[in-house]
Amino acid sequence: MLDYAIILGFALVILGVTLAAIRLVRGPTLADRIVALDAMTVQLVSFGGLAALQAANAGFLDVAVVLALVGFLATVCLARYLERRILLAAEDLT
Amino acid sequence: MELLLSLTIGVLVATSTYLMLDRNVLRFLFGLVLLSNAVNLVIFAAGRLTAGAPPLIDAGEYAPTGVVANALPQALVLTAIVIGFGLLAFTLALVYRTFMTLGTVNSDEMRIAEPRDGRDEDTGRLGLGRANPDKPATGQEAGI
Amino acid sequence: MQSLILTTTTRLLAALLLMFSVYSLLRGHNLPGGGFIGGLIGATAFILYTIATSVDEARTALRIDPSNLAMLGLGVAGLSGLAAGFFGQPFFTGQWLFLFQDGDSYLPISSVLFFDIGVYMAVFGGILTLVFAMEQEI
Amino acid sequence: MADDYPKVDRVMGGPAGWISVAFPAILFLYFLGWLPQIAQGPQVHGFDWVPSLGVRLSVLLDGLSLTFALLITGIGTAVTLYSARYLGQHPDYPRFVSYLLMFMVGMLGLVLADNLIALFVFWEVTTIASYLLIGFNADSAKSRRSALQALLVTGTGGLILLAGIIVIGNVAGTFELSQITQQGDLIRAHPWYLAILLLFLAGGFTKSAQVPFHFWLPNAMAAPTPVSAYLHSATMVKAGVFLMARMNPALGGTDAWFWILTLFGGVTAVFASVMALRQTDIKQVLAYTTLMALGTLTMFLGAGTHYAIMAAMLFLVVHSLYKAALFLMIGIVDHATGTREAGVLGGLSKAMPLTGLAAAMAAISMAGIPPMVGFIGKEFMYKAGLGLGGFGAFWVTVMAFAASVMMFAVGGIVALKPFRGDLRPTPTEAHEGPWPMLAGPLVLGALSLIFGLVPGVLGYYLVGPATHAVFGEVRPVHLYLWGGFNMALVLSILTFVAGWLLYRRHEAVRAGLMRFESRNPVDFDAGWDRLLEGFKAMAAWQTRIIQNGDLPRYMAVTFATFVVLVGGTFILRGAFATGVGMTTDGVHPIQWTVLALIIAGAVLTVMTHSRMTAVAGMGAAGIGVALLFIMFSAPDVAITQLLVEVLVVVLVSLAMLRLPYLPRRTKGGFRTGHAVIAGGMGLITTLLMTSMLAGAFDPRLTQFFEAASYPEAFGRNIVNVILVDFRTVDTFGEIVVVAIAAIGALALLRGGSPRSRTDAEKEG
Amino acid sequence: MNLFAINMVLAFAWVALTGGMTLGGLLTGFLVGLAAMWVVRPLFPETGRYFLRLYYWARLIVMFVYELVISSLPVVRDVMTPGQASNPALISVPLTVTSDLQITLLANFISLTPGTLSLDVSKDRSTLYIHAMFADDPDAIRAQITNRFEVWVREATE
Amino acid sequence: MITELVVSFFVISGGIFCFAAGLGLLRLPDLLTRMHASTKAGTLGSGLILVAVAINFAEGTVIARAVAAILFLLLTAPVAAHLIGRAAFRTGVPMADRTECEPGVAEALRERPGEKAPE
Amino acid sequence: MSWLLVYPILIPLFTAVLAYLFRNSPAGRWISVVGTLALLLASVMLMSEVLDQGVVAGQMSNWDAPFGITLAADLLGAVMVVITAITGLATVIYTLAEIPERLEKLGFHALLQTLLMGVCGSFLTGDLFNLYVWFEVMLISSFGLLVLGGTREQLDGGIKYVLLNLVSTIMFLAGIGLLYGMTGTLNMADLHLAVRQVENQGLLTTVAVMFMVAFGVKAALFPLFFWLPASYHTPPVAVSAIFAGLLTKVGVYALIRMFTLIFDQDVGFTHTLLLWLAVVTMVTGVLGAAAMNDFRRILSFHIISQIGYMVLGLALYTPLGLVGAVFYLVHHIIVKANLFFVAGVAKRIAGSTDLSRIGGLYAHAPVLAFLFLIPAFSLAGFPPLSGFWAKYVVVKAALDLEMWFVAGVSLAVGLLTIFSMTKIWGAAFWPSHPDGIKPRLSDIPTGERMALMLPIVALAALTCIIGLFPEPFVQFAERSAQQLLDPTEYVTTVLGVQP
């Protein structure tokens, strides 16, 4: 039963990632894309967890842990980019 | 799966090559990232694919109990990823510095070392030190 | 980047990341992780710190110039390989010392670990060098 | 030129001068001592130099080489003595002397070498020395041009000669001349004979300035006078003749040899004589007469009979004696009067009697008037020519006759006219030359006379052994001044008559020649310029096409090369294969999705015109790759991939703050050519991958790692054990890359910041 | 906090005694140590507060998980069902908590609770700006934050 | 058996939340509402699956890592949302028309307290 | 295992670390000098061991080949390491006078040392993937050195250099992946045996060509050389010199190694392809040199042309051809680096490397003029200098195979080389300076002059020694060629068993 649950889980997660990827492509603003990327990293944490369950090997859990930690960093940097770019653009205009 | 993976790698290579042929050096960088991924996959696949069995030895065992994935290409890919990252980081810095100094990221405007008429010539377009002020960034553009 | 929420979270998060990075380094021989992954995670701790505060504060917190740290890491890695020479073995041959050995449990100290520490330092220092430079010059 | 330089206070050139004179003088005496022995037969001495390549420093001492050695050292002594006075106070005199000595060593090595490679080595040494000597007056563009011209023309010949040497070495199995000359029949019968012949002659003809390679020699007169006297009349240009003579036993005696040498030689001789008449600068006149002599020598070497070769060897000596004397003489005149124009000079015998004497002796010898040795030389040439059969006899005799007539006239022009009559005004007041400069011409002139009176000595010690060496078999050589009344004497008398008439009317002839030349489309010297310009233009054109500074073009060519070469090989070598996993059976939907994610990310990166979208696309593709790593059991790789993705985003988001936006859609649309290349790259990669995966895989290494990881390396994570133990060196290099990339980037960024730029300015 | 430290020392001592250097061992040691400290609490004058604080933290976490699950449902429902039921608004919430930690905890609490999202804290740290998805009644949202969330946070951190 | 049931439950419900996050991201009208979906549903979904992992392995180190991952997610998700939301607001990302705005909130959010672009 | 194999990698590493840590004090540069001296010493010791014992191999980390990483030195590898050390030492000494303190503080010496480390590693490794790693070490160091200082020319040239080299690197890596997928091994000696077991030999040839393209970029073969003339004239002269001397040769070395040890199964195809690439390379390179009007740009194009000769020697695939290739490699490194050194001094005293803007060096700097002539004439192939023997052997190898056209082209290219060398001489040395400057060596302060001239004199002396006493070098090249053509000794030593 667990095997089927895991496959179902995989399917759901991958669907979620796909939908987020569509948002990533569609945008329309950079902020939307950042949100999509952030969501994808969070969903990938699940992917790592599921892989650990499927392989019955906790090694994949580490993927999840690392991702939970550093995916955040990418988001922070992109958000910061978003703000600072405006600041610089405003300076360029003046 | 091998066929599909080969096709995917092919697509990655084709797209990255197209990007690397662009005159805009930033696009080259994007292509470089994709191409590195493609090559990493080549090495990874070369060791053949095994699903769901990471090359770890369980506690209490002296060797993997069943079939596990080929560890060697994984180690090679890991090394290649890291090296690729180092090269990419440097190249990014180079592109950045080049833009700040030459005022362009278009390689066809980089004609300092090999001047068009065989002489060192400063066209005046170069050396602005920062982005072209004729085309200022707008808030809307910043969103993209 | 001025944000109360970010800064406050970072205090905790950076510490956690550093701890986790050392953890990754130490158990990399047996589970996923190792010097490189550890070094990367350690670097993210300081990157976060830099973003939440400033490069100067991050530098102060680090105390050592990251590029020096990277080069020292190379030195440590090289020395760990040299160790084998004292035992008449080829370069980089693993030298193992099993402390507190008691049946199957022991605390291993090895040249391999020192090599991994060198890797950790080089990666940690290298990446911080890059980020600090980018952050400061841009 | 000799006067307009800041003088350095040196007596006779200082130590450099004395060394330069002593060196050839001592060698001359040394070689003189060898004469009796060599008259008995040749000797070979030597030691190994590069035995692995069959190169020895072996010396072949025979009549030919000894004759040349004596000319080189003997005339060398005269020339160096002359130079010590002539250029001794020149600031660059020590350099001049070193070039001259370098030349002398090269020339001696060339003529003495028994090993063809060694001969070539010295051959090129003379080329270099000649280049440096012609360009001695480096400030003059003309000197530089002439030097380069000489270098390239003789250099070309030299390189062709090298090919000839290698081929003849392959045919004969040795580079030793003493052995090669024994294998003449074998070589002449070999299918490569003609090739070898042409390759050798290309070397000989360029060095000896045969038409059409002659144009460099008159230009080479830009060199200081002693150089002209030494290199370009007495020695270096004769290296080509020497080579032909040397190779005669191996290559001579065939129809090809006969016709090529006599035709080129004859044409050169007559052409040069005509050109000599046309000149007004006496040094130029002499230059062309040198050319004539070289042509004559070549012609008679080609004729190949014992008599012809004897005539050639005799003329070789004769010419060297009078020509060196004449060159040195004109140097004295130039030095004393400040001009070398035949039209300006006159009546110098009053102010410069000794110079006049030397000139007279040399010129009479050149004109071929008895009792000078020049007469004997001419007689033997006629005899040799007449002794040939058929058309050859006609051609050689007529050419020799025509050349001799004009030489007679030229002898008058260079030695009679300037000294006869009333003293004419010259840029500086004419005065007698100093003794070191006079000694050479006088001694050489005297030798022309002495050898004319006692030709037997010359025949026994020099011409005989030399002829023997060149002809290949021993036949008696007997030289005499008076050979009785015969056809040759008739020709001699005719020569004097015609020559005298020509001398009387040479002004008119010259004017006619100059008119003719102004309409002459064949100007070798100008042709040289056109050749060089054309070559440079071609080089520039090619380089503009290839190295045009356009990076996308470089990239396109690089990728296209990959596509063509690798793709071509793939097809030509039939590398396609198919096997495991080449269907979509059993591919899990999750895998489809992950692959689709990668492709979508890649396509997004290409399609978008927003750079951050491109970054997002790259990120998506990267995440997809990480998912693949997770699916196919590589947690460490997946972690690393994700960490690196994040770091790339961190760095890119920093850099993008200042970097410009991508261009809008209007600019740079779809690039078809690039798309074709890109498609080719993708296709090839896919084909290579499928073909590679179709084959069997050898898991030896991995099996070892799995077995040894825990028991021997004490690690349960096999990937990490590989990284830090099995393949430590890789990881070691990898961290060096990371650290150095960081330091490099730091230097790049910090070096450009305004703050450190100010530091740099402060430093100066 | 030094009581927490003592508790940790006890936990490690437990591990050393039992020889089970695992997380489970440590956790057991911590609980055993806690029990031991409770038994001997007269020796520690401040233990009362320490136990209370532990309780408040536990309550905060439990309440948080509860809120997280409960309020996820409307969001999920809105997403999964056709049409848009949401009624978004930007709302300002006056803050009564003052320390960095408290503000951050509160903001994160709000963000993680579905339906509301902290956008920023005002410069003078007196107001929290949030985006609410179902803001039919902004005052109700404000009241919930002030009366429940802020209390839990304050109690756990003071 | 019970464990397997519990694990399966957590796995599937986690999957549903992850899927919901993706769907919300795609369907919801504007950035800020989309962020509600991604931050909450995504975090919750991943958290549930990590709980499933912890239960399934039931080993100290695995539980510790799963707990750590959950903790990291809970710590970082709201901060990320805060940063993106604020940045989006400041860069003028459009909001759904229905969004009501209390007076002064928009101005306060746009204000950039004392931060200057580095030069 | 002989530790001598490791020292050429370790010494530059520790030197780099120390030099970097002391980059802000003068000690840094002296550490660099001492370290390079030590490298020279170690490399000479390695060489003598190889001469004594034949191929020397060591298994790093004590894991048997083909499982661990092998370092191995045959004669070719050992001599390349020695030459690397010599060039490195010359460069380091030269930099004492040429590199401004500002660049030293940015880590110049560390980059230089890691460059040497990467180069030595490339020459010594017996593992294909490890070769990739050392290539990258070399490459990233060269990137840093090339753009250090960041002038506009450097950045422009640097972009082209970096991007094109990155492409080649990735091709190389892909080739490794494919080869590993076909053979399951990475050890080069093991690959020598394993390629014979591969069923799909056509694919193997295809992969071989892939390596040819990848290394073709590194070696600057036609039509893959663009990065070289675009960049080599831009960095500080000392950097140009070591690049010109060493870097392309690593590519040639890799070609030689791969196409003797591993890809010798389809010689008729691969080596013929190489042959024609080499011929075109010789011609285009020398034409490029003829078209240039800048000291360093002429020299840069010459590198390409000369690479053609070396690859030609390999492509002929006869003992003599390989003798030529090996001899050419060694000779060219010395000569080319020296010419760049001379260019640097010329620039220093005459003010430029643009030939139309300098002059007077013959009259006022006779010593420099003399020291230019030696490497210049050697490069042009004039006897009795080292270049003559190199050219002679290659041409003879071609003629031995009755390849008239190829030999003819080689000779013609030799002539054009003379042409462009004399172009420099006839423009920068002979005529007086257009601005009336009197460029004198004595204008340089004594200490700096020593630092600049010492390497030039030493390398010129080396050129003369090789030219005048070529026998030991030719014999060496012959032994080396034997080892290359028949890798049994290499394979046996590395794998420890008779194959």
Ligand code: NA
């Ligand atoms: Na160009």
Ligand code: NA
């Ligand atoms: Na000039």
